Amino acid sequence: MPDWKQIVRKNFRVLGVCSPELTEELADHLEDSYEALLCEGVPPEAAFQRAMRQIEGRCRGWLVMRFFKEELMTRFIREAALPGLLTSAATCFFYWALALDQVRSRVIWLVGGQLPLWWWCLLPICGALGALLSRRKRGSRAQRIAASLVPSAVMGILILLLFAIGFTLSGLVNPYGSVSARVESLGIAPPAFVVIPAAFSLLGAGIAEVSTKTFGRLT
Amino acid sequence: MASVNAQIKRGSAELAVLTLLAEHPLHGYEIAKQIEAQTGGVLCFDMASLYPMLHRLERKSWVKAEWKTLSNGRRRRCYRLTPSGRKQIAPLRAEWRAFFNALQSVTGFQNA
Secondary structure, three states: OOOHHHHHHHHOHHHHHOOHHHHHHHHHHHHHHHHHHHHOOOOHHHHHHHHHHHHOHHHHHHHHHHHHHHHHHHHHHHHHHHHHHHHHHHHHHHHHHHHOHHHHOOOOOEOOOOEOHHHHHHHHHHHHHHHHHHHHOOOOHHHHHHHHHHHHHHHHHHHHHHHHHHHHHHHHHOOOOOHHHHHHOOOOHHHHHHHHHHHHHHHHHHHHHHHHHHHHHHO | OOOOOHHHHHHHHHHHHHHHHHHOOEEHHHHHHHHHHHOOOOOOOOHHHHHHHHHHHHHOOOEEEEEEEOOOOOEEEEEEEOHHHHHHHHHHHHHHHHHHHHHHHHHOOOOO
8 A cells, every 4th residue: 555645745745834734635535546446446556556647747736836826825915914014004104103293293303303213112013913913813923923024124125125226326326436335325224214123023023922822821 | 528617617616515515524535526426527626626625615614624533444634514604505506596597598508
């Protein structure tokens, strides 16, 4: 009797990521197909080949593609991307609200009014929101952390892109300019919009994690 | 035997599976075999179409899967219809009936 679990594991290593039960279920299906063929009087070798046809070539491709589309993408969207989007929306909303003249005039600004300290203070709420939503959708710990860090990651990518474009353009305009001066042009953007917000969001996600566990235990 | 276009087959698969599971819980292989037998081989689902669909139905909470030990001592992942899944059968049937009636009025084909 062929070891169907081993065969499925070997052919569909990638599907183990989707669901650990899936490989077992597919192996069971192949085993049943093989045994049904044997009962019909098909010789073992031919029965094995016919059962294998279900997971070879085009069929294998379809199966992997469908599971990727149906399971992995759906799970990724539900457990990480949507909570991340919500975190980003909340982060942008707080920044926009604090940037309003009426609000800005009433809050304390750091370093000559460039860095909104109050925005940073609100970021743990955003991080917690993303982490909690991801947890609610049964996201893993990595996904909960990722969901809370989406705004900082997006900001980091944008800053890097803009910096790369600026770096290239300034090199074309002034080829003799020093590289260090061009790097300095980044200014305070990375710490103000990426590193510190990421730390505050992560703090929020951590608080959400601890409080969920504590309250979960209490209830 | 006329083969059925993959798009039509995919659309009708959910109704076929839900109707079958309304009778009693079945595991994946049994579902495929019973549909094939009951339709005389017109509808036959390969693993690539059956399992993603079963897992999708499970995500929608229309079916519930659980590991069961069969009479031969083997463990199989059996699917059973949930109350929410049972509620889907009537609207799906109505949808397909409306579709066939509409098609019939255009093409003039009659049910055998």
